[in-house]
Amino acid sequence: MGAIRLEKVKKTFGTLDVIPGVDLDINDGEFVVFVGPSGCGKSTLLRLIAGLEDVTDGKILINGTDVANEAPAKRGLSMVFQSYALYPHMTVYNNIAFGLKMAGESKAVIDEKVQNAAKILNLTDYLERRPGALSGGQRQRVAIGRAIVRNPAAFLFDEPLSNLDAALRVNMRLEITGLHQELKTTMIYVTHDQVEAMTMADKIVVLQAGRVEQVGKPMELYNNPANKFVAGFIGSPKMNFLGGDYARKYDCHEVGIRPEHVAVSTESGDLPATVKIAEHLGAETYLHVNADGFGPMTVRATGEVPLGEHDKIWLTPERDRIHRFDANGIALGKL
């Protein structure tokens, strides 16, 4: 059981409002991802929930009990750190067992739980090694093992994959998602990588400057971003924003068009443009173009597209996929 509720949680460092006041509901068993650019306060918010930072004001309710003033260990949460934060002087076995030892569990119980976690995480052969003798992925698994043996109300992940190389990151992403399906425990996951957010989350919380910009399911955020910030942050490559005459045609201040919602033609279309750089990935092609009168745009075309530098093309955005924003960047809804 792990339902977490934040009520007006506030954090200031000196005179700096890092988190001006956040309200959030996290349901039991949910996989929630905090996402936002560096310095948006997502890690601070996680550390507030963990108890590693003291809240300046507000309540943190875990299963209905306010734990805002409790020590980290009393909150029944486990955390996986970006740096893994393994105990370098202990074997893998002792790293995983440390929390259980601190809780005063008997040797037999500790052994059973550690062996069990090692089996789930494929670490059985490495239990007697020290963290220094493990690869990055294995270290990350040990960190996760240390978290799961304590049977926490919720797991907190602080950018756990950012130290891994790209291929391993995809693997670990799948492993963590699999782990969530298996354990069905609440997970809060912090990342700046919107791909991780989109692929793993049941619910994404987009943060900027300590404020919650939008909360929703991944596809909700993708299809109906509440404002320009969320629209630009979710989705890769980034959404294109066009103002001026083109926006006026749609009765708004600015329109947002995702690169994948633009049709490319060499003969006719809405917007004339010149290709500057074409990135051929095989399955798709990213065209970085200069749209006449609007400046740089990115277009994502499926498959191999035989275009290159200086080629003249025409772009036609899908009308029903156009996002409209007012002068304050608030979404106006689609046409």
Add this chain to the structure above:
Amino acid sequence: MENKQTALGHIGFSIFAWIVGLLIFFPIFWMVLTSFKTELEAVSIPPSFMSFDWTLENYAEVQARSDYFRFAMNSVILSVGSTLVGLLFAVPCAWAMAFNPTKRTKDALLWMLSTKMMPPVGVLVPIYLVFRDWGLLDTRFGLIMVLFLMNLPIMVWMLYTYFKEIPSDILEAARMDGATLPKEIIFVLLPMAVPGIASTMLLNIILAWNEAFWTLNLTTADAAPLTAFIASYSSPEGLFWAKLSAASTMAVAPILIIGWFSQKQLVRGLTFGAVK
């Protein structure tokens, strides 16, 4: 061309380093040599280098005249004792400064170090009076307290630079794992800081071992360590160079041996944090 120049530079530096090393080593070498001479040869001019009658009689006489082992035992008790008491205070202090710094932490550290800049003789009278009134003169306990307080700033400073290198994530992980503060320090921080603590201890044992000002001024017999043992040979009845050398050799030998075997540890400790 460039390679040749760097090679020449390396040789030049090596020669320079050897000269400095020999200059530093020479007095110790000369002391050991003199301790094996007779009193007459010890003061002969020109001094004899190797061509003299080697003798052990100075050592025999030094041991006969004063009980070396009693002094040596005091030195061990004072240096190890003051270092252990120092650790008891320096570890929590350095922990607080390294992991929970405030705006004034740097200032506090500098202030602590600045106390080392004051000449000890400046506080001799008040400390002597306190010792006299509290009956601490010539007691091991009193000297341990003084030595520990004298070296505490260095211990805190060294441990602080060590602890700074330990990622706070790991301590936070221990906190998440349910470790209380004492357990966090004992099971996680200290084992990781073993090299730093070892070199801090070594340096402080050496400093306390060699400390001569307080040990000479605050002891007479019961708590007197090897520094007093040496000093007793520079007596008004005339200088006995050979016996003084023998006494000094015996006094520095233990710490020299410890230093020799732990030099790797020591150098690492003193330069830790300088390069990352």
